[in-house]
Amino acid sequence: MQLELKNINKSFDSKQVLKDISFTFEKGKIYGLLGRNGSGKTTLFNCLSGEMKADGGAAFFAGNGQRSALKPEHVGYVFTTPILPDFLTGYEFVKFYMDINREYIRSERTVDEYLELIEIDAEDRHRLIKGYSHGMKNKIQMLCFIISKPPVILLDEPLTSLDVVVALEIKKLLRDIKEDHFILFSTHILQLAADLSDEIVVLNDGVLEQIDNKLIGDPHFEERIISLLKDEHES
Numbered sequence: 001m002q003l004e005l006k007n008i009n010k011s012f013d014s015k016q017v018l019k020d021i022s023f024t025f026e027k028g029k030i031y032g033l034l035g036r037n038g039s040g041k042t043t044l045f046n047c048l049s050g051e052m053k054a055d056g057g058a059a060f061f062a063g064n065g066q067r068s069a070l071k072p073e074h075v076g077y078v079f080t081t082p083i084l085p086d087f088l089t090g091y092e093f094v095k096f097y098m099d100i101n102r103e104y105i106r107s108e109r110t111v112d113e114y115l116e117l118i119e120i121d122a123e124d125r126h127r128l129i130k131g132y133s134h135g136m137k138n139k140i141q142m143l144c145f146i147i148s149k150p151p152v153i154l155l156d157e158p159l160t161s162l163d164v165v166v167a168l169e170i171k172k173l174l175r176d177i178k179e180d181h182f183i184l185f186s187t188h189i190l191q192l193a194a195d196l197s198d199e200i201v202v203l204n205d206g207v208l209e210q211i212d213n214k215l216i217g218d219p220h221f222e223e224r225i226i227s228l229l230k231d232e233h234e235s
Contacts, residue, residue, distance in 0.1 A: 001027045001061055001062070001063035002024050002025065002026060002027070002061070002062045002063060003024070003025040003027070003059065003060075003061060003062075003070065003151075003152060003182045004022075004023075004024050004025075004059065004060055004061075004062050004067075005021055005022055005023045005024075005025075005048075005057065005058075005059050005208075006022050006057055006058050006059070006060075007020045007021070007022055007056060007057040007058075008020070008021040008022075008044070008047060008054050008056070008057030008058070008059065009021070009054065009055050009056045009057055010040075010043055010044075010047055010052070010054050010055050011055055016206055017040040017043050017206060018040055018043060018044055018047070018054070018206055019205070019206030019207050020056075020057065020207075021044070021057070021206075021207060021208050022057075022208075023201065023208045023210075025182050025184065026182075026199075027151075027180075027181070027182055028178060028179045028180075028181075029178065029182075029183070029198040029199055030174060030175070030178050030183045030185070030196060030197050030198050030199075031182075031183065031184045031185070031197060031198070031199050031200070031201055032185060032187060032192070032193030032194075032196060032197030032199070032200045032201070033184055033185065033186040033187070033201055033202075033203060034186075034187060034188065034190065034193050034200060034201070034202045034203070034225065034229070035186070035188065035202060035203035035204060035229070036188060036204075036229050037188055039203050039204060039229075040203055040206060041156070041186035041203055042080075042156055042186065044203065045077065045154045045156055045184075045186065048070065048075060048152070048154060049072060049075045049077045049154060050071070050072030050075070051077070058070075061074075061151070070152065073150070074150055074151050074152055075150055075152045075153075075154060076144060076145030076148065076150040076152070076153045076154070077154045077156070078138070078141045078142055078145070078153070078154065078155045078156065078158055079141070079156055080156045080157040080158075082134070082137035082138055082140070082141050083141075084129050084137055084140060084141065085129065086128060086129050086130035087128065087129075087130070088128070088129055089125065089126045089127055089128055089129065090115060090120055090124060090125050090126070090127065090129055090132065090136075090140060091111055091112075091115065091125040091126050093129060093140065094111050094114055094115060094140070094143065094147075095111045097144055097147060097148075098111065098114075098147060101147060101148045104148045104149065105147060105148065105149075106149070107147075112125070114143055114146070114147060115143075117143070117146065118139040118140070118142065118143050118146075118169070118173070119139070119169060120136065120139065120140070124136065135166035136166075138158065138166070138170070139166065139169070139170065142158075142170060142173060145181075146173075146177065149180065149181075150181075151180075151181060151182060152181065152182045152184075153181050153182065153183045153184070154184050154185075154186075155174075155183070155184070155185035155186070156185075156186050157185075157186060157187055157188075158170065158185050158187075159171075159187075159192060171195075171196055174196065175196075178198075185197075190222060190225055194221070199211075202225065202229065204229055211224065211225070
C-alpha cells in the first residue's frame with residue numbers, strides 16, 4: 001500500500017510554505033523528513049493530520065487499484081512537546097485512551113501490559129503525569145498509537161531532549177512496529193535521520209525531494225544534504 005500526497009500547498013499571508021507537494025510513501029518504511037528550522041515540516045504534518053487545513057491538494061491511500069482519502073482518524077501524531085492531561089496518572093490516561101478507542105483495538109493486552117511494553121515502572125504508573133519526565137511523557141504519547149494502530153504515524157522531532165536510554169528505546173519501538181505503518185518523523189538532526197530512516201526526504205523551499213538511500217554512510221552524504229538545505233544567499 002502507498003500513501004500519496006498530491007499537490008499539497010499551504011501559505012501564510014504572502015509566504016508559500018508548501019508548494020504543490022507531491023510524493024509517494026511506502027508502507028513498512030520509516031521516512032526521515034529533514035529540513036531546517038522553519039522549513040515547513042510541522043506545517044506539512046499539521047495538514048496531513050487535520051490539525052490545519054491545506055490550501056489545496058489531497059492525501060490518500062492507494063493500493064490494489066483502489067484509492068481512499070486520508071482522514072484524521074488514520075493518523076497518530078506525536079508532538080515535539082507532549083500534550084497529555086497532567087491531572088491523570090499514567091495508568092488512568094492509558095485506561096481512558098483504551099476505553100475511547102475500544103473499536104480500533106485488536107490486542108487483549110491490559111493497561112499494565114501496555115505500560116510494561118514501554119518500560120514505565122510499576123511505581124510510576126499511578127503517579128500524576130504532571131510529575132513525569134519529558135521522556136516518560138513521550139513514551140506515553142507513542143503508546144497511544146501502539147494501542148490504536150493508526151496506519152500513518154507522524155513524529156515531530158520525536159527524540160529531541162530525550163536521554164540516550166529513552167532515545168534507544170523509542171528507536172527500537174519504531175523499528176519493531178514499522179511493517180504495519182507509514183512512519184514519518186521530522187528532524188533537523190542529520191545523524192538521527194541517517195541512523196533511523198529507511199528513506200530520507202528533504203523539505204526545502206517548499207518542496208520534497210527524496211535522497212538516494214545508497215548515499216547514507218557515503219563520505220559525500222552530508223555534503224549533499226547541506227547543499228540542498230542551503231539558502232540561496234548562502235551559496
